[in-house]
Amino acid sequence: MGASLVGSIESIEFCNDEGVFRASYDGSRDRASMAVLAVIAAAERCDPLDLPPLYSATDVDALDRLFRASGGGSASFHYDEFDVTVFDDGTIEVERDYS
Incomplete structure (x- = not known):
C-alpha cells in the first residue's frame, strides 16, 4: 500500500524474530x-x-534535511503506536510499541 508513496522502496519486510518492519529507500530520490x-x-x-x-x-x-545530507547516524522517535528508527544508509525500522 504505502510503498507506492516512495518510488525507491522495493519491498517492506516483516522480521518475525525481531517484530520489526524494515525497508530501504534512496535518500537522493x-x-x-x-x-x-x-x-x-x-x-x-492502511x-x-x-x-x-x-x-x-x-x-x-x-x-x-538530516537524511538528505547523510552524515552518519540515525534518528529515532515515537509515532502513533510505533517506535521508528531511520538510519543514514536508507534503512527504516518500525516496531509496534505494545506498552
Missing part, C-alpha cells in the same frame, strides 16, 4: 518522511492518508 509513512502504512495495512500527521511526532523538515 525520496524524502525520509515519506518513506517512514510508507513503512507505517504497510505495517498498519492508506497513508488515513495516518495521523507525522509532524505530530517529529520535525518533518529536519528529518528530511
